[in-house]
Amino acid sequence: RGHGPYQPHEPGYGLDQPGYNPYEDEVPDPQTRMLAIKNAKAYLLKTSTKSGLNLYDHFANILTKVLDEQPTNTVDIIENISKDVKWAQFRKKMDTLRDEPLISPTFEAAEKCKALFVKEFGDEHEGVEEEMGQPTLPNVMEAAFYFEQAGIGLNKDESYYIFLALKNLINVQPIQTCRFWGKILGLEMNYIIAEVQLREGEGEEEEETGEEGEGTTAEGEKETGEAGEDEEKEAEPPKSTYKPPPPIPKEPNGTGTNKYVYFVCNGPGKPWVKLPPVTPAQIVCARKIKKFFTGWLDAPIVSFPPFPGNEANYLRAQIARISAGTHVSPTGFYQFAEEEEEEEGGADTYEENPEFEPPPVAEMVESLATWAHHVKGILKQGRCVWINPVQKSEENEEEDDEEEEEEEEEEQQEERGPPLLTLISEDEGMKDIPAWSTQASTNLIPEYSVAILQSNRWPGAYAFASGGKFENIYFGWGHKYSPESYTPELPPPAEAEFPSGPEITETVDHTVEEEMAFKIAQEEALAEAEEEEDEEGEDD
Amino acid sequence: MEALSLPAALELVAGGGAGLSPERRAALAVSLPLVQRDYRFERVWFWGCIQGVRGAYYIAEGLGPDRAAPRSRLYSLNCVDWSLLTPATKEMLALAEEVKGRFQGDPSFEYNLAEINSEAAARLVEGGKEPVMKEEARLIATIEQIDRAVGIVPRGAFVKTPLGSVHENRHFEGLSLVEAKKLSSYFHFTDPVNLKNKTLLEKADLDPSTDFLDSLEHDIPRGSWSMQLEKGGTVVVLRSLLWLGLTFYHVPMTKQFGYVYFGTGEKNLDLPFML
Numbered sequence: 001r002g003h004g005p006y007q008p009h010e011p012g013y014g015l016d017q018p019g020y021n022p023y024e025d026e027v028p029d030p031q032t033r034m035l036a037i038k039n040a041k042a043y044l045l046k047t048s049t050k051s052g053l054n055l056y057d058h059f060a061n062i063l064t065k066v067l068d069e070q071p072t073n074t075v076d077i078i079e080n081i082s083k084d085v086k087w088a089q090f091r092k093k094m095d096t097l098r099d100e101p102l103i104s105p106t107f108e109a110a111e112k113c114k115a116l117f118v119k120e121f122g123d124e125h126e127g128v129e130e131e132m133g134q135p136t137l138p139n140v141m142e143a144a145f146y147f148e149q150a151g152i153g154l155n156k157d158e159s160y161y162i163f164l165a166l167k168n169l170i171n172v173q174p175i176q177t178c179r180f181w182g183k184i185l186g187l188e189m190n191y192i193i194a195e196v197q198l199r200e201g202e203g204e205e206e207e208e209t210g211e212e213g214e215g216t217t218a219e220g221e222k223e224t225g226e227a228g229e230d231e232e233k234e235a236e237p238p239k240s241t242y243k244p245p246p247p248i249p250k251e252p253n254g255t256g257t258n259k260y261v262y263f264v265c266n267g268p269g270k271p272w273v274k275l276p277p278v279t280p281a282q283i284v285c286a287r288k289i290k291k292f293f294t295g296w297l298d299a300p301i302v303s304f305p306p307f308p309g310n311e312a313n314y315l316r317a318q319i320a321r322i323s324a325g326t327h328v329s330p331t332g333f334y335q336f337a338e339e340e341e342e343e344e345g346g347a348d349t350y351e352e353n354p355e356f357e358p359p360p361v362a363e364m365v366e367s368l369a370t371w372a373h374h375v376k377g378i379l380k381q382g383r384c385v386w387i388n389p390v391q392k393s394e395e396n397e398e399e400d401d402e403e404e405e406e407e408e409e410e411e412q413q414e415e416r417g418p419p420l421l422t423l424i425s426e427d428e429g430m431k432d433i434p435a436w437s438t439q440a441s442t443n444l445i446p447e448y449s450v451a452i453l454q455s456n457r458w459p460g461a462y463a464f465a466s467g468g469k470f471e472n473i474y475f476g477w478g479h480k481y482s483p484e485s486y487t488p489e490l491p492p493p494a495e496a497e498f499p500s501g502p503e504i505t506e507t508v509d510h511t512v513e514e515e516m517a518f519k520i521a522q523e524e525a526l527a528e529a530e531e532e533e534d535e536e537g538e539d540d
Numbered sequence: 541m542e543a544l545s546l547p548a549a550l551e552l553v554a555g556g557g558a559g560l561s562p563e564r565r566a567a568l569a570v571s572l573p574l575v576q577r578d579y580r581f582e583r584v585w586f587w588g589c590i591q592g593v594r595g596a597y598y599i600a601e602g603l604g605p606d607r608a609a610p611r612s613r614l615y616s617l618n619c620v621d622w623s624l625l626t627p628a629t630k631e632m633l634a635l636a637e638e639v640k641g642r643f644q645g646d647p648s649f650e651y652n653l654a655e656i657n658s659e660a661a662a663r664l665v666e667g668g669k670e671p672v673m674k675e676e677a678r679l680i681a682t683i684e685q686i687d688r689a690v691g692i693v694p695r696g697a698f699v700k701t702p703l704g705s706v707h708e709n710r711h712f713e714g715l716s717l718v719e720a721k722k723l724s725s726y727f728h729f730t731d732p733v734n735l736k737n738k739t740l741l742e743k744a745d746l747d748p749s750t751d752f753l754d755s756l757e758h759d760i761p762r763g764s765w766s767m768q769l770e771k772g773g774t775v776v777v778l779r780s781l782l783w784l785g786l787t788f789y790h791v792p793m794t795k796q797f798g799y800v801y802f803g804t805g806e807k808n809l810d811l812p813f814m815l
Binding site: 106109148149150151152153154155157158182183185186187188189190290291292431433434437439441442443444454456459460475476477479483485486488 | 561
């Protein structure tokens, strides 16, 4: 097409260019023509990438064959001759190693996600019979829409996969209510968490197996202690009579920190795993450590103080803390059940208030008193309802004559936390940062804006309210915010030794000679005293 | 991240839960091209959002012909009106290290240095200035620190010409899947610090046009990057653990990459305890 001296064969082409006008008498420059021939030949020699042949050789072979064989009507069968020549050129592929198509993990993951979209046939039948009462599948997409107005949330595809995954969860497990709690990020994988309430009676089978067996090990220690005192056949050092303080029992399923059961999965399409219930010891320890989640539920947590459990327990403890700290609802949405008369820490149950009138969004943004916690706060003990460990140990005691221990245990102050449904305006801030930040989703269109609440104590916890709808969610790494840097707990101070006094100070034992000398001296003194007496007696 | 590819990019980094509302996205799509026109930038990057207690700062960066030159930064409170920030100075950086805690959300807020660090306050007073630090200066310093510490690009995305200026590499077609999983394929997009410490053997393997920056392999502490394959392995997402909130994404075998910061603007000094 003009570049290079190859001259296209269109008639009249290039007539206007100097040197190519057929009416010119000058002989055209032989150099360019040679170059053109060379270019043409080079083009013909170009090797095809598919078959490894090139046109030049192919033509040469065809002409050779034609001239050798001299068939009749060559021009009619020229295509067949060309094909024959090509077939004759066929070389077996010597290279048996082929690149396997890369089975990228993309395809496997896509398979799993596709499984989410399959509608099981059983669903249609279950939809017709409504015996047990349909478990309420949360409208994840609706909540996602409201959160998106504030710029919070996952992208729509992921939200939809989570929606479908929750539906699968409901089909598999006996669930009464279900909610998308949020997503916690980890180093290698993330966790998607669903907060559910199991149907009555379903969750209790797991109680015994799920426990760490803390109660049983305490009893086991007591037994070995008694056995050791009885079987003193060999001279063993005296066994320590120290019995660790009994572990604070966890709250029963369905109340307090264990009110909800949590299921986690690493991603939509992956299987849901149930998290074990949380114990107060785990919460107390979780408050003292700060670790990233790796994404593997069975990963050990290496920390000081040593965390009683693995990552699944730590995750559950953090979820409990976040729920207790940041789950809020508009004031008045929930009210206490009417029979509430207990004083031990307030009612545990609440119900929706049918006469709730949502305040306008502007008011919800301005005043924090329009929001209230609907999850009980966790006390220092690690439970929502305080329990006196001393009383508990009395029940576990089997021998009555070990009164020393009861005296040594300290009297613990009963802890009272804020009652349920406290307004969040009472939450303390840290230094000069308030505990909550509010904003409206948009200032330009106030009539459709949504009130958004962000927690400053747990960065990543959000809540929205609009009209009568509200929702809480968490997206983050799962750690509390602290204005100061984290300092790990120091090891406990070394135990004090028994004070040394004269009664336990070792003195050197007297040697035999010394004792003999002392005895002789004593006898002499005695003998002298007798002689004196005798002398006195003789004087008479 | 590139302002033009903002919607697609935001979808890819949304795994962390942070993003922009539709109102802000629409505002950015409108205001960033205007910023490019007014300040005559060649490229405009949406850097991210620093969340303060009472408001948020949205940050954009503008690049000139040399992509490695110091970038101009602009901030906005509503994604519509942008104000230019002055370049960071060493004193600002030093002072910002002292100030801890959340941003307030008000650019004219002043941190009272006398409470925080009396020495620095004394020095300022001697210099004839008041012992305060404005939030705007802290903002400038924080953005500079974040960019220096964790602003990353894939290897091969930028080339250095023999004259020293840096351009985008038009032949960059993306990292392969294998390469994308290695930390060594990502570079810090700032002046290199460790490059000259490499042994001669290592330097012999480097290509001076593409390997002119520090890679992430030798970041201290080890493991301060979390790498995940999201969306079934189609997107590589790197999250920094030192500055929580910085997310980098790259779709292997394509030209799409970028990083954005959605966070509180505080360094995670507890990182060694948390790993």
